[in-house]
Structures are given as C-alpha cells and as structure tokens.
Amino acid sequence: MSERIQQALTAFEKSLDRRLLAALEVCARCGICAESCHVFAAEPDFRNAPAAKAEAVRRFYRRLHDPIGRLFPWWVGAKDLTEADLEELAEIAFGACTLCRRCTMNCPMGVDTALIMRATRAMLTAAGKAPEMLTQLADAAIAREENLEFFREFYIDQIRELERELQEQTGDPDARIPVEKAGAEILYVALSGAHTILPAAVLFHAVGADWTLSMFEAANYGYFLADLQRARAIARRIVDEARRLGVKEIILAECGHAYTVLRWEAPNWFEDFPFRVRSIIEAAAEWIQQGRLPLDPSANPEPVTYHDSCNLGRNGGLLEEPRIILRAVVQDFREMSPNRAENFCCGGGAGLVAVPEWYEKRMRAGRRKVEQIRQTGARIVAASCDNCRLQLGDLNDYYGLGIRVSGLIDLVVNAYLAARRMKATAPAAPVRVSVQELI
Amino acid sequence: MEVKPDLTLDLKGLLCPMPVVKINQAIKNVPIGGVIEAYATDPGVMADIPAWCRSTGNELVTIEKQDKVIRFVVRRLK
Amino acid sequence: MSATTLWGWIVLIALGLCIGGLGWRLYGLLARPYRPDRAQPRGSAWRGIVYAFTWGMMPWAKESTRRHFLPYVRGVLFHLGIFATLATLAVSPWRSALPASITMAGLVFTGIGAVGGLIGILMRIFDERLRALSHPDDYAAVVLVTVWQAAGMAFWTDPRWTAAFYALSALTLIAIPLTKIRHCIYFFFSRFFFGLFYGRRAVLG
Incomplete structure (x- = not known):
C-alpha cells in the first residue's frame, strides 16, 4: 500500500462515525435517488446517480470493514483502494457532487450521500488530491490572518472609500462603517469585496444597528476541502474576533456555506461560542416584519x-x-x-x-x-x-x-x-x- | 523601474474569488520569473491577491488603486 | 425426533446466530464516535424524527417516490411480506390451533410479499440502472427472501411445506447479518439521523 493510500485511508477512518457508517451500510441500491440529483437530471448517465457515486466509496469501505468483502470481495463489489481510484473519487466527490443533500431528502432510507462525499473529500485532501484552487484559497484566507498588520492598512483604506459611498447613498454625512469596534452588538462578516459590505451597511444604518465590520471574510474554503484543520483555522479568525470585541451576535453576509460553517458547524469546533449566529437575511426579514424599514x-x-x-x-x-x-x-x-x-x-x-x-x-x-x-x-x-x-x-x-x-x-x-x-x-x-x- | 509583463489580464467586473482563480490559472502560462499584470475592480483583491501571493510563494511586485481600478503585478517564483 | 422438530431446532440456532450477528453489527456501529450537533437548534429534533419514520415514509412525501410510485409501493409490499413471513415463523408451531382468519391473512401477506419480491428480482435483472448498481449479493438477497416468503405462503397452504419453510427460514436468518439484508438495522439509525438533522434545522417535521 502506497503512502498516499495510507494517508487517504487514515483520514477516512477518522471520519467514520456512526452517521457515516449508517449512511455507508444502509443503501439498498434501489436507485430511486437518481433523478433527484441535478447532475443526473442534466446528464442521465447512471454513473451520475447518487447511489452510483457513493458506491465508489462503499467498494473500498466493504473491503476494509465487511467480513464478506474481505473474504469474497467479488460477491459484494468490494475492492482495494488504488491510486487510480483516488483520481476517480476526486472527480466524483469534488466535481460531480455539490453536497446539496437533495438525494438524502429523496431517499427512502435517508442515506446521507453528502456526508459520504465529505468524508471522501477529507480523504482526498489528506492524500493531496484536492483541487489546487480550493487549497490555495483556503491557505490565502489563513495567510490573511497570519499577516493581519500587513492587510489592515489596505483594508481600512477600502472601508473608508466605501464609507464615502455609504454617506452618498444615505445622504447622511455621519454614516459610518465601523471596524474593530469593541462592545458593538453585531459583528457583520462580509465576503471579500465591496458587494456584500455596502448594501448591508445601508441596512444597518437604516435600522440604527450597533454594528462593526469584521476584518475577515466569511468564505471558508477549508470547509469545501472537508479539511477540519483548515476550516477551523479560518473560522477561528472570526470567532476570536467576536470574542475580542465582545459582540452578542454574528451576522453573516449572503453566503450559503459560511452560514453552514458558522451557524451549524463552528459550535461543534469551539468550546466557547457565546454568541448567536444569523444570516443577514434572517435579520432583514425580522426588521421588515417589525416595520423598521x-x-x-x-x-x-x-x-x-x-x-x-x-x-x-x-x-x-x-x-x-x-x-x-x-x-x-x-x-x-x-x-x-x-x-x-x-x-x-x-x-x-x-x-x-x-x-x-x-x-x-x-x-x-x-x-x-x-x-x-x-x-x-x-x-x-x-x-x-x-x-x-x-x-x-x-x-x-x-x-x-x-x-x-x-x-x-x-x-x-x-x-x-x-x-x-x-x-x-x-x-x-x-x-x-x-x-x-x-x- | 517598470517591469515588462509577460501577460496582461483584464479582470474588471469579476467578483472575488474569481480574480484569484484567474491569476492562478494564468500564472501557469508564464515562465518562472515571468510577470503578470492585471486590472481588477473588486476591492477584495487588495487583500486577496497579497494573501494568495504569500500562501503560494509568488511575489507581489506592486498593487495600487487608480480611481476605481486596481492594478497589480505578480511575479511567478515557483 | 421428527424432521419438523429438527428443523425447528435448526431455526432456533439460526435465530441465535442472526441475533448474535446483528448484535455484532450493532456493536460495530455503536463503537464508532457519535458527534452530536451542538449548535442552537432552529426547530424540534423530535418532530423531525417522528416525521422521518411516519409521514416522511409515505409514497407521496418525496419527489422520488412520487415519480417511482409503483416500484416504491412494490418495495413497501415486499417488506410487509417480510414482516408477515417472520410472523408466520413465530406462530408456526401453533399452526393447527390458529383461526382460519389468521391462516388467510398469513397466506395473503406472504403471497403479496413473494409477488413483490419476484417483481423485484425481475427489475434487478432487466432494469439497466439497477443492474449497474447490483452485486451478486443484491441478487442473492432478494432471491433468498422471495423464496422464503413463497415458502411461507406454501406453509399456510399445506403443512407438508413446514420443513422447507423452516430450512429457508434458517438460511435467511443466518444471511441477515452477512448480506445486504442487514440494512434492516441501519435503516433505523439512518432515518433517526435524517430526522434529527432536518428537525433541528426546522426543514422537516
């Protein structure tokens, strides 16, 4: 067994908890999940069906964990994991599954194929088979914190420019985009770039929110890699900032995976998580219902x-x-x-x-x-x-x-x-x- | 002294992280030591491009904002 | 000792092996870490779990089962037949003392299960998609369970089939933890996790 395969399998074993094991074991291969997948719906090749994609993982799982798979692999379609399989799995887990869980909703067994694909992504990342771009974007986010002083000046300059736009839009020369404001109620975490900062700033100004803008962006490419270490490092920047400033709430820009990471996953990663996390769409809906806008x-x-x-x-x-x-x-x-x-x-x-x-x-x-x-x-x-x-x-x-x-x-x-x-x-x-x- | 670019990219209108994605793609098309000049409009590149250079070990020769357009120059070191 | 009694003992031994095998599978599952979600829930976990085992199993509850309505109903009937065949096995020693209504119900439900199984076998052989997904184990499991249900039906028709029914019951019981049929225990966990996830997130339930 090559070192790469060893690394892959070690990472896979780490992911193998009760939920994942149940998802791997329970599939009855009825195949009715097929059309629920957007990849299959667009290209009805059965290799695109969720059950078929997950089967590529189950093959080596059975070889390792099922007695019949060990003794008579041909009987249950079990096989050893090879370097060639890693290439195929990378195409499947990163390229043909968006972890959307539509198949899970449509499976009579509730097979969590996204969980299987996340474990596969973790395994591929550990084996150095993850897409280079995702790795680079995750590492760039980590580099930004490691060199915060270097970025601070750039960032504050950008924010002051946006502040002028905010003042123009609201007609209020005192309108501000606060950064690193200790004691603010809300820490707003935007995405990289102005498009998620300025509109949110207009809303915060409109409702008179006590807020401050995060120094970091909400995106977390470590989560896409299913690399817990990188994902935590990226999320920690925001969690530490929220603790340091003593905010009551983190409000996230309009971003799907950032919401999953900070709303649902991060409380599992950090012992101390004393703030509410909401998407800005939850806050906006609330303000609209309260008639504040x-x-x-x-x-x-x-x-x-x-x-x-x-x-x-x-x-x-x-x-x-x-x-x-x-x-x-x-x-x-x-x-x-x-x-x-x-x-x-x-x-x-x-x-x-x-x-x-x-x-x-x-x-x-x-x-x-x-x-x-x-x-x-x-x-x-x-x-x-x-x-x-x-x-x-x-x-x-x-x-x-x-x-x-x-x-x-x-x-x-x-x-x-x-x-x-x-x-x-x-x-x-x-x-x-x-x-x-x-x- | 102004560096003569091997490649010039127009990334105006692209939102982050796409400028980083495009630079990463393009850098493979210049030789080691080669230089890419790019123009972008998303202010996010002011943080993202330096961070990408640091994490990938490439050199950020310059990054500057002229009105709404950000010009940056990256040298391929790896 | 009559052949039927001997087969009866063999079934009991097979039952012991089945319970032991499933217990071993269960231990394998429970020995794995459980990582609960610590995030503040948006909705009720219990409502999600109840949904997962009740309304969520109805053929109209999901796009997939609405689309594949007949195959899904076939699967439901096949599994009903399995429960009927297990019940048949449980009451078989008292067959002659049972009222005619029970005999009739046993005959009907095991029969429906066997027909469902037969259709399932044909689907797995002739449906290109299912064939692509299937291993020998999948074919063997559905054939075994179908024949077992047919034997259950035969048992209700004529007690001379008792030995054959017991032999197939023993084989099926032994096969449960070793073959694809073991999904029967993982089903409860998978649906539980499904309901827990979507209940806490206020998506279902």
Whole structure:
C-alpha cells in the first residue's frame, strides 16, 4: 500500500462515525435517488446517480470493514483502494457532487450521500488530491490572518472609500462603517469585496444597528476541502474576533456555506461560542416584519424569482425568510418549481465555481436550474449565496437566459432607498408593507 | 523601474474569488520569473491577491488603486 | 425426533446466530464516535424524527417516490411480506390451533410479499440502472427472501411445506447479518439521523 493510500485511508477512518457508517451500510441500491440529483437530471448517465457515486466509496469501505468483502470481495463489489481510484473519487466527490443533500431528502432510507462525499473529500485532501484552487484559497484566507498588520492598512483604506459611498447613498454625512469596534452588538462578516459590505451597511444604518465590520471574510474554503484543520483555522479568525470585541451576535453576509460553517458547524469546533449566529437575511426579514424599514417595492418592478441556496434552505432551514423579504421588496415575485427544501442545486455549490477546469461540467450540471428559471419567466433571479450567484451569472451567459442575478439585500436596499426618496419628495406616509401581508 | 509583463489580464467586473482563480490559472502560462499584470475592480483583491501571493510563494511586485481600478503585478517564483 | 422438530431446532440456532450477528453489527456501529450537533437548534429534533419514520415514509412525501410510485409501493409490499413471513415463523408451531382468519391473512401477506419480491428480482435483472448498481449479493438477497416468503405462503397452504419453510427460514436468518439484508438495522439509525438533522434545522417535521 502506497503512502498516499495510507494517508487517504487514515483520514477516512477518522471520519467514520456512526452517521457515516449508517449512511455507508444502509443503501439498498434501489436507485430511486437518481433523478433527484441535478447532475443526473442534466446528464442521465447512471454513473451520475447518487447511489452510483457513493458506491465508489462503499467498494473500498466493504473491503476494509465487511467480513464478506474481505473474504469474497467479488460477491459484494468490494475492492482495494488504488491510486487510480483516488483520481476517480476526486472527480466524483469534488466535481460531480455539490453536497446539496437533495438525494438524502429523496431517499427512502435517508442515506446521507453528502456526508459520504465529505468524508471522501477529507480523504482526498489528506492524500493531496484536492483541487489546487480550493487549497490555495483556503491557505490565502489563513495567510490573511497570519499577516493581519500587513492587510489592515489596505483594508481600512477600502472601508473608508466605501464609507464615502455609504454617506452618498444615505445622504447622511455621519454614516459610518465601523471596524474593530469593541462592545458593538453585531459583528457583520462580509465576503471579500465591496458587494456584500455596502448594501448591508445601508441596512444597518437604516435600522440604527450597533454594528462593526469584521476584518475577515466569511468564505471558508477549508470547509469545501472537508479539511477540519483548515476550516477551523479560518473560522477561528472570526470567532476570536467576536470574542475580542465582545459582540452578542454574528451576522453573516449572503453566503450559503459560511452560514453552514458558522451557524451549524463552528459550535461543534469551539468550546466557547457565546454568541448567536444569523444570516443577514434572517435579520432583514425580522426588521421588515417589525416595520423598521420603509420599503417601496416599485423600485423592483421586474418579475423576480428566488433560487434557494442548498446550504441556507434545505440544509439550513432559511426557507421562509427570503420569501418574507421578497414579498415586501419586489412587485412581482414568482416561485420556481420545485422550491424551498425541494429546490435543485444551481450546480456550482461546494466550491465548484472556483475550480476553472470544471467549468463545462458545472454548466451542464446547471441545466435543470436553467429550465426552472425559464419556466418562471422572471427577469431577475435573486439568490442569497455568492457561490450560487457566480454560477447563475455563468449560466446566464452560457445559456443566454437574459436575466439579471441579484442578492436579496440588494433588492431590499433598492426598495429602501426608493422609499426614502419618496418620503423626501412627498412627505406623506412612507410606504410600508403590513406584517400580515408578508406572512 | 517598470517591469515588462509577460501577460496582461483584464479582470474588471469579476467578483472575488474569481480574480484569484484567474491569476492562478494564468500564472501557469508564464515562465518562472515571468510577470503578470492585471486590472481588477473588486476591492477584495487588495487583500486577496497579497494573501494568495504569500500562501503560494509568488511575489507581489506592486498593487495600487487608480480611481476605481486596481492594478497589480505578480511575479511567478515557483 | 421428527424432521419438523429438527428443523425447528435448526431455526432456533439460526435465530441465535442472526441475533448474535446483528448484535455484532450493532456493536460495530455503536463503537464508532457519535458527534452530536451542538449548535442552537432552529426547530424540534423530535418532530423531525417522528416525521422521518411516519409521514416522511409515505409514497407521496418525496419527489422520488412520487415519480417511482409503483416500484416504491412494490418495495413497501415486499417488506410487509417480510414482516408477515417472520410472523408466520413465530406462530408456526401453533399452526393447527390458529383461526382460519389468521391462516388467510398469513397466506395473503406472504403471497403479496413473494409477488413483490419476484417483481423485484425481475427489475434487478432487466432494469439497466439497477443492474449497474447490483452485486451478486443484491441478487442473492432478494432471491433468498422471495423464496422464503413463497415458502411461507406454501406453509399456510399445506403443512407438508413446514420443513422447507423452516430450512429457508434458517438460511435467511443466518444471511441477515452477512448480506445486504442487514440494512434492516441501519435503516433505523439512518432515518433517526435524517430526522434529527432536518428537525433541528426546522426543514422537516
């Protein structure tokens, strides 16, 4: 057995807990999961069915852990793990599965194929077979903390520029984007770049929130690698910052996997986790329901549909909040079919959008999503995950959909600024959407 | 002294992490010691590109913002 | 000792082996770490778990089972037949004392199970997808359980089939922990984890 195989199997054994073992053992190979997978739905080759993808893992699992697999491997389709298998598994676990769990919802046994694929990703990362780009992005995030003083100056400069834009947009010369403000109630963790900072800053200003912007970005490529060490190191930067500043709450930018990491996974990684974690869409929905945001939906007159991010929706439970927001801020909201927990993955999740060599693959995998969008006739597709937005933008170009992709918060800000303008020009009652209408 | 680039990339309009992804792709097309010049608009590159250079062991020759456009130059060392 | 009594003892020994084998499988599972989610839940874990074992198993509850309605119902009937055949085995020593209604119910349910199994065998042989997924173990397991159910049916028709039914029962019991049939114990864990996950996250339940 080569050293690489040894490393792979050691990592796999570390992942093998009760949930994973049950998922590996329980599949009855009925195959009805096939069409639930967006990859299979786009390319109905049975090798793309979740059961077939997981079978590639079960083969070596049985060889190691099943007495029949050890004695008569041909009888149960067991085989030793080889270097060639690692290549095939990398194509499957990183390139043909976005860990969306749609198959799990559709499996009579509840087989958690995403869990199997995560264990496989962990194994491949340990064996040096993970996509180079994901590794580099994870390491770059870690390097940013290790050289924080070097980055601080760049970052603060950027924020001061954004602050000027904020002041212009809100018409308030005192509007601020606080950074490293000790004792603030909220630590807002954006993504790299301005597009998730400025709209959130407008909202925080609108509701008078006591907030501060994180020095770090919410994205966690270590999580995509299923590399616990890297994922924790990246998450720790934010958790330590939140502790240092003494905030009560972490609010995350519109990002699917960041929500999974900090809302659901990080409390398992850190002993001391004394703050609430929410997505900004939960906060925005709450502020809308409380009537704290004057909104003018005529600012968003075009038909809008919503793409449920798998991390936020099916795997995070944020199914109604986006709808509360959209019904308040757009004039013509149209549901995709299927939607909510049954929604199809866009095809770019779990890091696929960052791996250039899989561009064609993810364009094919997005076909089902393209059909869903076309059926709505919407001109704007709202998505509350940056990964999804990148993929939807690429699908738009590739398939000539003629749509515009937008974040939910961008639509809220449009409606809010329009309502403010309306109030400024005609100081009658601002347009408010009643809470009853939203439920 | 201004370095003559082996490759110039227009990354304007791309949001992070795509500029990093594109640089990583492009750097394989220049020889070791070769230089890439790129133009981007997402302010995130001001942090992401230096961090990527540090973690991959490549050299950030310069990074500067001119109005809304960020110009940076990376030298391939590995 | 009559042949039936001898087979009866063999079944009891097989039952012991089956329980021992499943116990060993269970130990293998429980010896693995359990990593509970410590994040503050959004919804009720118990509602999710109850959903996973009840409403969530209904043929209309999932897109996949709505799409593959008949194959799913076939699978449900096949598994009902398995429970009926196990019940048949349990009450078999008292066959002659049982009321006709029980005999009829046993005959019907084991028969339905056997037909479901037969269709399952044919599907696994002729459906290209299932064939691609299947190993010899999958074919052997469904054939064995189907023949066992057919023997159960035969037992209700004519007591002369008792020895054959017992022989097949012994074989099936021994096969449970060793073959694909062992998914019967993992099912409960898998659905439990499924319900726990989606219940805590307020997605289902």
